[in-house]
Amino acid sequence: MRYLTAGESHGKGLSVILDGMPAGLVLDFEALDREMARRQGGYGRGRRMQIEQDRIEFTGGVRHGYTTGSPVSIWIENKDHTHWKGVMQSEPLTEPLERPRTLTRPRPGHADLVGGLKFAHRDLRDVLERSSARETAARVAVGAVAKQLLGELGVEVHSHVRSIGGIDARADLAIVPEEVEASPVRCADPDAAKRMMEEIDRAKAEGDTLGGEIEIIAEGMMPGIGSFTQNDLKLDSRIGRAVLSVNAMKAVGFGDGFELARRRGSTVQDEILYEDGYTRRTNNLGGIEGGMSTGMPIVIQAAMKPIPTLYKPLQSVDITTHEAFTAQVERSDACAVPAASVVLEAVVAIELSAAILEMFGTSTMDRLKESVATYRQEVHLF
Known part of the structure; x- marks a missing residue:
């Protein structure tokens, strides 16, 4: 299974081609809409989310509510394009624009300058529009389909926010997905959530932004998905790459993550038990050993850095004059950590789905479910 996205932040919309989905996956369209809405929520979002009403429109590969096995084509309209038609039009301009919205003062932390150097763009909007996190709406659409496939196989993916702006949630709390969904910052700790929102308000008032930490959990995975034979087939390397590909992500860890480096091996490895099947005494390694799932929760x-578009802009240089200026200001969020947790769910679900399909290689959902059920029984009796 593979996918490609196309489209710009203020263009007409976002396109996706998803190839390799089995035939016969019955789609829950209301659940798809809910996934798209989840990405638009979260405390600290900016005005853009009040404009967009993201909906998935299938233009290929889905008929009468089920996948056909053909490439799935998805379209997501950008409502905000109405205000950017001239700036973002494909056709050559016949007369100068009243508001060209040219970008020549790159924003520190963004792709603006480096992308301009790579592609020789003198108007850095050519970089900004594609590098914008608006593209993640397309990945959430793919992830929404992938999550429905996983659900048919008994696998569920959810997430929660562990910290925002240095305010940490309690680590000893049980993570109840329904309670996380009810939190404006998608945090399982109500007291920490309140302080997070207060910190977001302070940062917003000061023209600043906040980052944070997110945890993603996949439950119900069968063991042995991934591989130890080649580096690009290892499940953790695939997931790590996908997570770091999401805008503003700067670090990824599994299980106890960086804390594992501080402990002795005898306290880190997950001892193997047999209780009506193989299990582990602990899950310090986060459900992956040797590049493969263990059957424990993944x-x-x-770690997400603060969004680099600031209403209190930092120093930059105009690429036309080379004079020092403050960076150009674009519309932005004060904090997008809660929304990013939904995006990370999506990319993890995509990688898990792709790895499962690579292992079982079936072309219909019925065959896939039969193969997975047979394999689960096989490893249970091993």
Whole structure:
């Protein structure tokens, strides 16, 4: 299974081609809409989310509510394009624009300058529009389909926010997905959530932004998905790459993550038990050993830097004059950590789905479910 996305932040919309989905996956369209809405929520979001009403429109590969086995084509309209038609039009301009919205003062922390150097763009909007996190709406759409496939196989993916702006949630709390969904910052700790929102308000008032830490959990995975034979087939390397590909992610860990480096091996490895099947005494390694799932919950942490678009802009240089200026200001969020947790769920679900399909290689959902059920029984009796 593979996918490609196309489209710009203020263009007409976002396109996706998803190839390799089995035939016969019956799609829950209301659940797809809910996934798209989840990405638009979260405390600290900016005005853009009040404009967009993201909906998935299938233009290929889905008929009468089920996948056909053909490439799935998805379209997501950008409502905000109405205000950017001239700036983002494909056709040559016949007369100068009243507001060209040219970008020549790159923003520190963004792709603006480096992308301009790579592609020789003198108007850095050519970089900004594609590098924008708006593209993640397309990945959430793919992830929404992938999550429905996983659900048919008994696998569920969810997430929660562990910290925002240095305010940490309690680590000893049980993570109840329904309670996380009810939190404006998607945090399982109500007291920490309140302080996180207060910190977001302070940062916003000061023209600043906040980052945070997110945990993604996949439950119900069968053991042996992934591989130890080649580096690009290892499940943790695939997931790590996918997580770090999401805008503003700067670190990824599994299980106890960086804390594992501080402990002795005898306290880190997950001892193997047999209780009506193989299990582990602990899950310090986050459900992955040797590049393969162990059958324990897969636990991933990600660190998100503060969004680099600031209403209190930092120093930059105009690429036309080389004079020092403050960076150009674009519309932005004060904090997108809660929304990013939804995006990370999506990319993890995509990688898990792809790895499962690579292992079982079936073309219909019925065959896939039969193969997975047979394999689960086989490893249970091993």
